[in-house]
Amino acid sequence: MKKIIILFSAALLLSSCGNQVKMDKKADVSAISAKTIAQVIDELGNSNSGTNKSLMEKGVKHAANLWRGSDGSEEDFKTFCKENYISDQAEKELVFQKISRNIEVITGNFNKIALELLEPVHLNTFEQHAIDNAFGAYSVDSHWMNDFYQNKIAFIIALNFPPFSLEEKEANAKKWTRQQWAYARLGDYFTARVPAELLQEAGKAAAESDVYIMDYNIYVGHLTDAEGNRFFPVDKVLLSHWNLRDELKANYANKKDGLEKQKMIYQVMQRIISQEIPEKVINNGNLEWDPYSNLVYQNGKTIEATPEPNERYQQILNNFHANKAIDPYYPDQNTFIKRQYDGAKEISAEATEKIFTDFMRSEETKKVGELIKQRLGRDLEPFDIWYDGFKARSGMDESKLDAQTRKLYPDAAALEADLPNLLVKLGYDKERAQWLGAHIAVDPARGSGHAWGGAAKGQKAHLRTRIGEKGMDYKGYNIAVHEFGHNVEQTISLYDVDNFVMNGVPNTAFTEALAFIFQKRDLLLLGIHNDSPQEDALKKLDLFWSAYEIMGVSVLDIRMWKWLYANPEANSAQLRDAAMRIAKEVWNEFYTPVYGVKDQTILAVYSHMLNSPLYLSNYAFGNIIEFQLEQHLKGKSFPTEIDRIFKQGRLTPNQWMVEATGNDLSAQPLLKAAKEALEELK
Incomplete structure (x- = not known):
């Protein structure tokens, strides 16, 4: 998962007794009347002949x-506009370049500080202490935007480089020049005025969620059933939900006791979702736990173990x-749902849900x-949402793969040294592979891992694993x-993009x-090739099933976030019940017709729902985009096309896809491919 730093998020923390900390402060409203705005627009229009009037009006109104x-x-506002509106295009470009350079300096250094403060939290090379979490929760960048309102730089940007709505960007996408795109992206920096204290609290809450997730390990080697059977090596420890899911996937190739292992992991997941999991067994290898009966044992004797308290x-x-x-600080995107979809993703929640x-x-x-049912030789189980049998590795002995990867990569340094070689295997020439590899550092992660990109030229992307x-x-x-893969994107879209404010990808x-x-x-x-004539069809079905x-x-x-907005006073027990109910509803509507079983809650196990709210649809769109890119890459130079495509920067999603492949962003090609693959496999 890519590490995402979302600006303009904020947090209200909970006290130790569980009551919400209330803030009575209300968002300020504009101090400028419609009459004054009209006067400023008239005066600027009269004194700046040949100016783009509609763009000038947009800037004045936004400021x-x-x-x-x-x-x-x-x-004062009238005077400010008169003195700071830039009508000369050469001067405007000069100012734009200076602003871009300085924002890169500021955000790049903030990124470096945050990255280093979080090392004791994210990396297992540190002995962790509570003080590390406190420093990790500190948002060093929480004040700079408010500072820029106070020193008026934000107003200079708002006046001369106003933001455009998603609808306006989509309408102009095909005709804007790169300069116009860059000006619009600069405008995205100052769209709302959020108090720094809220941003500071947001960082603290986000860091606490990360810490909670990174320490949510299940000692599966200490799981047992009613007869006392154990199915996993005693030293196996799996992080929820990522490693639990991956272990479940790995056991499709295990004909001996793979199904028993999968059912046991599924039962663990059910206990986590319902919060019936005994709190004592989380991140604890000193106890035995039967997830079916939910009994906990110590030295062969049953002990009392209370459930996790809806944490x-x-x-x-x-x-x-x-x-x-x-x-309240966002007049248009006035819910987190809108900010995440209309804002960050630039695809509305309504459009997303329909797709x-x-x-x-x-x-x-x-x-x-x-087809999966036939391949398994049994009825589908709810955990078959993670069916892994279409992949080439699904029939392989994972212990042999473990031996190979452990020999290749005994530590993080070995993986970092091998990154250029991996790129050469993907088709990159040695020089380009060395350059990309030199801009990526590998760190040993405490959790499942993530990618953290640089935020200024000269910084490396970090691969935490x-x-x-x-x-x-x-x-x-x-x-x-x-x-x-994230790191390669982060490096190309930072270093090779034509302007800093265009760096990155649409979402x-x-x-x-x-x-x-x-x-x-x-x-x-790893040097393992699949020469099966069915490989292409199986890859299509694998991607289709992952997207599903x-x-x-x-x-x-x-839908859970919509429920939260409709029930803002809900407590954790009420949210638990609602999340499980919604999970069952989604299951019954879209999965029961395929699986033949009702009222399953397995969809609610994802850890992203805790520490990366409303992030998950990025994976679904990622599957759609992946397929379109893979189709485009066939018969072409992999490195040439990847470099060309990912240096486009932050266009709107659909325009990016048009420029990349010549086609609109759509799920239909994947649906069509699945249909064709099914016919081929007949």
Whole structure:
């Protein structure tokens, strides 16, 4: 998962007794009247002949909307606009370049500080202490935007480089020049005026969620059933939900006791979702636990073990109240849902839900489900949302893959040294591979791992990955290759883009797409090739089934947040019940027709719902984008096209896809491909 730093999020923390901290402060409103705005527009229009009047009006209105009484009087506002409006295009470009350079300096250094403060939290090379979490929660960048309102730089930007709505960007996407795109992206920096204290609290809440998730380990080697059977090595420890899911996937190739292992992991997941999991067994290898009876044993004797006190859902509530607190500061995107979809993703929540639900209602889901049932030789189980049998590795002995990856990568330094070689295997020439590899550092992660990009030229992207005492096992390697894809995107879209404010991708789904593309080539990078004539058809069905799974989770995430907004006073127990009910509803609507079982809550197990709210749909869109890119890459130079495509920067999602492949962003090609693959496999 790519590490996302979302500006303008905020948090209201909970006290130790569980009551919400209330803030009575209301968002200030503009101090500038409509009459004054009209006067300023007339005066600027009269004194600046040949100016783009509509753009000037947009800038004046936006600056006025951000102006507060503390910034000065209406006369002060008139004077400010008169003195700071730039009509000369050469001067405007000069100012733009200076602003871009300085924002890179500021945000780049903030990124460096945050990265280093979080090292004791994120990396397992540090002995962790509570004080590390306190420093990790400190948001060093929380004040700079408010400072820029006070020193008036924000108003200079708002006046001369105003933001455009999603609708306006889409309408202009095909005709804007790169300069116009860059000016519009600069405008995105100052769209709302959120108090620094809210941003500071947001960082603290987000860091606490990360810490909670990173320490949520299940000692599966100490799981037992009613007869006392153990199915996992005594030293196996799996992080929820990522490693639990990956272990479940790995056991499709295990004909001996794979199904028993999968059912046991599924039962653990059910206990986590319902919060019936005994608190004592979380991150504890000194007890035995039967997840079926929910009994806990110590030295062979049953001991009392109370359930986790809804902490999972309290984390979600913390995020909800955090972001709801800043809703009033956004006149247009006045909910976190709108800010995440209309704003960050630039695809509305309504459009997202329609794309996903149409996909999940397709007849292809039933047909692929029937094929999986035939391949398994049994009825589908709810955990078959993670069916892994279409992949080349699904029939391989994972212990042999573990031995290979542990030998190759005994530590983080070995993986970092090998990154250029991996790129050469993907088709890059040695010089370009060395350059990209030199801009990526590998760190041993405490959690499952993530990718953290640089924020200024001269900074490296960081690949955080989990490496055990015996070296990197195959699951860790597979995740690391995914994160490596993120790092390559982060490096290309920072260093090769034509202007700093255009750096990155339209939204994180696009970096997820490249991460998926890399991850699918993990065996190739190990020198393992699949020469099956059915390989292409199986790859299509694998991607289709992955999209089907994650789209349901994404819809659950959206509907849960809608419920939170409709029930803002809910407590953690009420949220738990609502999340489970919504999970069942989504399951019954989109999965029961395929699986034949009702009222399953498995979709609610995803840890992203806690520490990355409303992030999950990036994976679903990532699958859609991945497929379109893979189709485009066929018969072309992989490195040439990847470099060309990902240096486009932050266009709108659809325009980026048009420039990349010549086609609109759509789920239809994946649906069509699944249909064709099913016919081929007949």
